[in-house]
Amino acid sequence: MTASSEPLRIAFSPCPNDTFVFDAWVHGRVPGAPALDVTFADIDITNGMAERGEFDVLKVSYAVLPYVLDEYALLPSGGALGRGCGPLVLTREPGARGTPLLERGRELGGLTGKSVAVPSERSTAYLLFRLWAADTVPGGVGEIVVMPFHEIMPAVRDGRVDAGLVIHEARFTYQNYGLHKLADMGEHWEDTTGLPIPLGAIIAKRSLGADTLKLLAESARTSVLAAWDDPEASRPYVMEHAQEMDPAVADQHIGLYVNEFTAGLGEDGYAAVRGLLTRAAAEGLVPPLGPNALAFP
Known part of the structure; x- marks a missing residue:
């Protein structure tokens, strides 16, 4: 595969x-990288694309990996892991500050039997939520309501659901809706594992061959490094697609989700992915991984 091949x-x-x-790669500033034909889609859509075997390369939730790794390989660069960047559970009423999560959850009924809006049941956020609930919500939550993530905070504010699981820039904007943070799924994950939080993965079709997969991984890494070297170069592309997001919020978003693990998963990154999917499989949330499922050519 060369840069002159079919995108x-x-x-x-x-x-x-x-x-x-992806800005540098998309705009031809990564020497030798394959050309890309880009489609924009929220991660719940790309998860479905991966399960149907559509597209050569996809950004997906780590939670979907057990369903797609026969056809796709996990690339070690370009994805999103991190610390202090996990999904939040929000409610209309504040929890008692300074109390352990378990006690705080009990004060609010532990969410036992309560309705919770989530952005997807095939998302890392949902797996982290279910692992948190298994530890802190005696009796388990009630109805799970799947809705687009931008509708979740209004639904909690308006009382249509008891709580909401939010992701992305909602970490920075939920107080604008008069909502309160009940718990941070990332804090729970980090406190119980010591590992970074696995969020979004870059996968590519195994049928492209080992050489192309290695080229894709190196192209993603080079694109990340180029963005760090000259952040202003990416700003027009970022803001063009940021859905009217405030530039300061966009910068916070990038600061949280683009980090050392984006350049390369490394030992801790791979341990986090294995840990999440192993614990989720033990809870019956996903199928178990094969022994070499995460291996990269």
């Missing part, structure tokens, strides 16, 4: 972290 079909979200990561 590879890639799908990723219009969120600032993805456009920041």
